[in-house]
Structures are given as structure tokens and as C-alpha cells.
Amino acid sequence: MKGNFKWILIGLLAFCVMASFISGIVVLVMKMMKGEAYDISLQAVRDNPMVIEKIGKVIDPSWYVLGNVNINGPEGSATIEYSISGEVSAAKVYVYATRHAGEWTLYKLIVAPENDGNRIIVIDSENNS
CATH class of the missing domain: 1.20.5 (Single alpha-helices involved in coiled-coils or other helix-helix interfaces)
Structure with missing residues (x-):
């Protein structure tokens, strides 16, 4: 034994x-x-009045992030997805960002609230949003 x-x-x-x-x-x-592209996107989401209205004033991100971040010196790209929640609802956040000369720029930032088919386009550089 x-x-x-x-x-x-x-x-x-x-x-x-x-x-x-x-x-x-x-x-x-x-x-x-959860690098700089994530931080910039989360701040843009928290500052958007339409997101605040649909999700709530206090927006908390989930602990996990899905996607892909590539950095090669001063250049790079990020395609990430994460969840947020507030006192009103919750949502998924979709981010596409690029990095040039060491500076991140959000190219697309879309918030998709749960139980609501309407997506909130926070940033869409193709359509100058």
C-alpha cells in the first residue's frame, strides 16, 4: 500500500x-x-454613444480574446474578437487593425449586441465611418 x-x-x-x-x-x-490594438479598440467601444446606449455605461470586456495578431517590426495587423458586457446587455466586438511605422490604426470596429440583429459600426475606414 x-x-x-x-x-x-x-x-x-x-x-x-x-x-x-x-x-x-x-x-x-x-x-x-491583449496588446495595443485591443486597448485602442476597447477605448473606442467605451467612448461610442450608440454602444453605451445598447450595452450600458460601464462596459467590461471578457478575459479571453480570439483572433490573430501579427507584428513584424514597425508593421503589423490584428484581427481579433472579444466579448463585452454592461448593465443593459452584452455583445461581441470584431476588430481589424493595421500597424504602420509603429502606430496602430483601427480599420474596422463592429459591435454586435446579443439578442439584437443590428450591428453597431463604430469604425469602418472603407465607408469613412
Whole structure:
């Protein structure tokens, strides 16, 4: 019985180490996704009067971000999606941003409130919104 207990403890320790390692990788990836393009988009969403009306005055983002961020020196692009919630409703945020000469520019920023088919176009550089 003592020998089995030792192997159970070793197994549990190995499991905890692996779980910590995987959790660390997930947190690192999420932190990388929440870069400058994310910060700029979240501020634009929080400042938009139509979003405030539909979602609420206090807008909180979810902890996870999905998408792709590519940075190559001073150039780059970001295509990301994240959720927000407020005291009125919740929504998905879709972002396309580009980086030139080290500066991020939001190209498209769309907020899609839950239970509402109307999307809020915060920024659409194609249509000069």
C-alpha cells in the first residue's frame, strides 16, 4: 500500500505541474492578444454613444480574446474578437487593425449586441465611418 501511495503522489504532482504549465501558456497567449490594438479598440467601444446606449455605461470586456495578431517590426495587423458586457446587455466586438511605422490604426470596429440583429459600426475606414 505504501508503494501505491508514493506513485499516486508522483502522479498527482506530475498532473499539477502539467496543468500549471498549460495554464501559463494560455495566459501568455491571451496577454499577447491583449496588446495595443485591443486597448485602442476597447477605448473606442467605451467612448461610442450608440454602444453605451445598447450595452450600458460601464462596459467590461471578457478575459479571453480570439483572433490573430501579427507584428513584424514597425508593421503589423490584428484581427481579433472579444466579448463585452454592461448593465443593459452584452455583445461581441470584431476588430481589424493595421500597424504602420509603429502606430496602430483601427480599420474596422463592429459591435454586435446579443439578442439584437443590428450591428453597431463604430469604425469602418472603407465607408469613412
